[in-house]
Amino acid sequence: MKRKRFIILILLIIFLGVVTSYYLHSKNEEKYNKILSSAEKFEKDGEFEKAEELYKDSLKLKNNKVVSSKLEDINKSKENLKKLEQVEPIVKENKFDYALGSLNAIVDNSTYVMDKVDGKKQEVIKLKSEYEELIKKQKQEEEDRKNREAEEQAKQNAQIKQNASVNNQKNNSATSNSAKTTSNNSKSKLNLNIPYYPPINKAYISWDKAVYIAVEDFLNKNPNLTQNDIAFYDEYGSTTTVDGSYWITICEASTKKDLSRYEIQPTCGGCVAKIRTP
Known part of the structure; x- marks a missing residue:
């Protein structure tokens, strides 16, 4: 009887251990x-x-x-x-x-x-x-x-170019006017004291007028010279036309060295027909 109780007790303890272990495992899980x-x-x-x-x-x-x-x-x-x-x-x-x-x-x-x-x-x-x-x-x-x-x-370059062109035109105009003024001044300053010789034809200019044209043209082309630096004479020693023209030679006043020879057309108010350099 005692042995039977002991076995039951052991089984109960084992059961409780298993239940407790399962419970703890479940909790941990x-x-x-x-x-x-x-x-x-x-x-x-x-x-x-x-x-x-x-x-x-x-x-x-x-x-x-x-x-x-x-x-x-x-x-x-x-x-x-x-x-x-x-x-x-x-x-x-x-x-x-x-x-x-x-x-x-x-x-x-x-x-x-x-x-x-x-x-x-x-x-x-x-x-x-x-x-x-x-x-x-x-x-x-x-x-x-x-x-x-x-x-x-x-645009600026074009404007500069246009302004330069306008200025050039103005300068050219001023130069032209200056040249005209100089020419007029030269004419007014010329005092050749040449006696008048009537032309052989009423349609011609006079010999003194031809000299005037030649001297004026020469001085305009040689502005470094004055009227006192030059002299002039008729190439053919005459005051009338030869072969339909006046022949005027310009020379140095001091040495009489020829500087330029002018052929002056006597008609239509007179003009320079040809210039020859010696």
């Missing part, structure tokens, strides 16, 4: 699952520090290769987030292609990280497009500015 659930939620939301801490706590309850792999993924995700932050200074330097290359090199098992990477890619692509449009606009504005400057310079 429930706690473990809650820890994993919270860790996975933190990991999904990108709170990797909290997720990492919970995963490590779960390993204290149960060794799990999947959890160890998740810890490796979290470490990689944290590194990739740092790489993502390093892209920002590159973007600020307008190195968009280099930034996109860095982003394309990031591969992660975390949806949170990859969403961040994709969002950054879209941002960089948009900034690149805006920057290229800005550069294009600036180049166009610079080209337009240069074209306007070239047009303005062309």
Whole structure:
């Protein structure tokens, strides 16, 4: 009888041990699952520090290769987030292609990280497009500015050329007027004191008029000489026409060296027909 009671007691103790062990195991399993659930939620939301801490706590309850792999993924995700932050200074330097290359090199098992990477890619692509449009606009504005400057310079050059032409015309007119004035002054200053010899034909000018024309033309063409520097005589020793013309020779007053020979046409008021140099 005693032995039977002892056996029953042993069985009861074993049963209680099994029940207690099962209860404790269930409690630990429930706690473990809650820890994993919270860790996975933190990991999904990108709170990797909290997720990492919970995963490590779960390993204290149960060794799990999947959890160890998740810890490796979290470490990689944290590194990739740092790489993502390093892209920002590159973007600020307008190195968009280099930034996109860095982003394309990031591969992660975390949806949170990859969403961040994709969002950054879209941002960089948009900034690149805006920057290229800005550069294009600036180049166009610079080209337009240069074209306007070239047009303005062309207008100024045309105006300068026109002004120069007008000034040349004025100068030529002034020179012509000056020459006329000089000629008139020369005429008024000539005082040859030549006696008058009537022409052989009423349609002819007189010999003294022919001399006057020759001397005036010579002095106008030789402004360095004056009336006192020259003398004149009829080439044929006559005061009348020979072969239908007057022949006047201009010479130096001091040496009597011939300087120029004039053939003066006597008709139509008189004019220089030919000039010969000795």
